[in-house]
Amino acid sequence: MKTENMINVDILIVGAGPAGLAAAIAAKEAGINNMIVLEREDNAGGILRQCIHNGFGLHRFKEELTGPEYAQRDIDKAAEMGIDVRTGVTVLNVTEDKVVTAISREWGLQVFKAKAVVLAMGCRERPRGALAIPGTRCAGIYSAGTAQKFVNLEGFMPGRKCVILGSGDIGLIMARRMTLQGAKVLACVELMPYSSGLNRNIVQCLQDYNIPLYLSHTVVDIQGKERVTGVTVAKVDENRRPIPGSEIQFECDTLLLSVGLLPENELTIGAGVEMSNVTSGAVVDDCLQTSIPGIFACGNVLHVHDLVDHVSNESFKAGKAAADYVNGIVHTGREVPVKDGVGVRGCVPQTIKLEKGAEHAPVSVMFRSDRVYQNHYIVVKADGKAIFAQKKMICTPGEMADISLNAKALAACEEAAEIVVSIEAEKPAM
């Protein structure tokens, strides 16, 4: 495409889910007017549109909203602020130079040249194939989110009797949803010895409906020629290998999978952004800027969150940072890597820019624990010296942990070569 046909924008945001909308709102508040938000679906709001249960917004709005209600607040706000949100537009490619190619029914192929790009594409569910579950490939096997879409957006039931593999939040929510709608949920089966979902969902979606949760179990076989007729579940040993003789047979017509979410980073990788093997998202600094200056990432495309409130919060920062970048406000300072220590997986950001006076404090660092810890300390060390410690009653992989490093803690890092976050049993000497 010739350069003269390109549409110049200050900021281009890919995705109008909660992350993209929050980034747009923050950028607009920071004075950016020439901005465009591109959304591939026909409606803004992202995955929240199909999350009709409540429990969203407790942190941000101090009230309990449904997913569509939460999304609508941002959609309305963006509309009020005059933000250009275009739906039905699929971004095909983002380059290192921030040239963005998109296509839509309405406008055909369009090429944008942006000063800054915010990536907010969200995540997707891991499919059956990624787990290589043996058995037949008949109908009746859905990822929980696909089933949720059929039920909540299309008004159809994908099955009558189901087993759920994985105890991720969508799986738990769907256990309740299917039950309320008249289906029988026979079991929720989790490979790990703990659930990967929020505790409140275990209680409200399984226990309240007497749905058994089988921890340290997995599906070892799927039967059915055309439609699922049954699944075999077995207990697993400490190496997650099925234990022969422990098989339980369930007669069912549906298997729902809630076995993990993966950030959807095709565009990010295509742009040449440095990626993290741990989060499967971009490597970012504390401004949510990726390895390519002017390209930012936030929300589930960066790392899979548990609460949308955190997504919005992170994305406000990304939007503000993108606006600063466009406005020429340069964050300088020495970059210090933030590393995963014992018990910690996937610290975001992966680097912090230490500016003089640490005026951008506090800096929050988010991560997940590698297993369940009780009454442990989250400890931050700068070159081995503890600069932060916070006691946690419980740390579980299902819930995102976050800590906030204030100006004093950051000042203590000023000379450090690296910052390491770990989970420790004892409070370190400070």
Place this chain on the structure above:
Amino acid sequence: MYDAIIIGAGVIGCAVAQQLAKYSGKIAVIDRMEDVADGASKANSGIVHAGFDAHPGTEKARLNVKGSKMYGKLAKELGVPYGQPGALVLGFSEEDRPTLENLLKQAIANEVEGCRIVERDEILKMEPNTNPDVVCALYAPTSGLVSPYEMTCALADSAAENGAEFILNNPVLEVKPTMDGNWLVITERNEYKTRAVVNCAGMGSGVIHNMISSRKVKMIARRGEYYLLDHMAEIPFTMTMFQCPTKMGKGVLVSPTTHGNTLLGPTADDIDNGYDVATTRKALDTVLEKVKLTWKNVNLRPVITTFSGIRAHEENGDFIIGEVEGAPAGAFEAVGVESPGLSAAPAIGQELGDQVAAFLKAELKTDWVKPTPVPKSFRNMTDEERQAAYEQDKEYGVLVCRCEQVTEAEIRAAIRRPVGARSIDAVKRRTRAGMGRCQGGFCSPRVLEILCEELGVSPLEITKCGGDSKLLVGTLTQIAKEARPDEN
């Protein structure tokens, strides 16, 4: 009354139909499944073998070499993905050298061009991810790749465009000669009278053969299981990497596909039920174990699916092609067409088609329509081509499958093809929608809607792959009422 009925809509049946449709006459293809390519033709390695593997003098050798030489032109005419990246057969000890030299001899005897033995350094230069323990290999530059199901669909379309009727979702129960010298094909839904019958029923071909011939055959169902890796991952090998057959077994291959995915497999397990395409932990673990010999640091992180396919092996080991021996006139067959059956398909189609036409004394049509090549997929278009496609059809602007970049225009076209898609899997085979990383998680609800719009049916009628494989069991109200019949 038909002039010819072909039983089986796999790659062989469709290749025969495509050739036979060049002649005058009324022909039909009948299959038990709801779509073409719904058996072995959809689940195999997709290799167009160079032809060094089959023993000289066998039908396998002759038809493999002849067929593989036809592929380049045919694939282009049909608009089907095809490539010729070459292949290596790897030897990991000096003990393997005589076997490889023997393969080279066979290659020469079968008139396969360009084969030679290559040594370790050259192998590692050609394919740097090869296990460095490799000693030597047979290099076959003419080894090719094709998308087997797209090939079959395109052959079927060409046959249908020239008048062949496709009667799908209708298992053949019996084939018998009639008193007046014709044939009767009895299916689950109907009976069809025909002058000639052509048995291309793959795994089912043995049963049909034995119904009509005094010379019995014995089919063995040999299942092969595979892993498929995402094309986003770096391609480990550009060529098809075979392992030298040893006394330990045949080994497995690692191969790119025409779409840039990587395929690992297959195993070879004889099973009782020739239609049982379930995967098993044991076989998948075997694949992984054996693949490590070729690809030491095999990375399974990009696995997007596993599947299995059945080879229709006849106990004598060769293809049985032509007029059915020990049967009345007018019966033809392609039995025992396992590997290299895909490679041989164009040759089998041509020879068997011509043979049937000769029996029927049919003339070449003057109004035969050349195949319409399948249009280039959106994913493979340049920006300019995408804009041009959009200007022709605005639905090229709507991406339905994000992983494989399949547009609404392409999905509608797949349903409207001469032998059109009727199920989610049939759309997948023709467009790749649902073949990517999310395996249809995002696009299947939309594909279902488009199928409903195009076919004018309710979402409750749409199946994954025909029969009872319906995706949805009822509306919310229906199921809630079933569960609580007393409530309003």
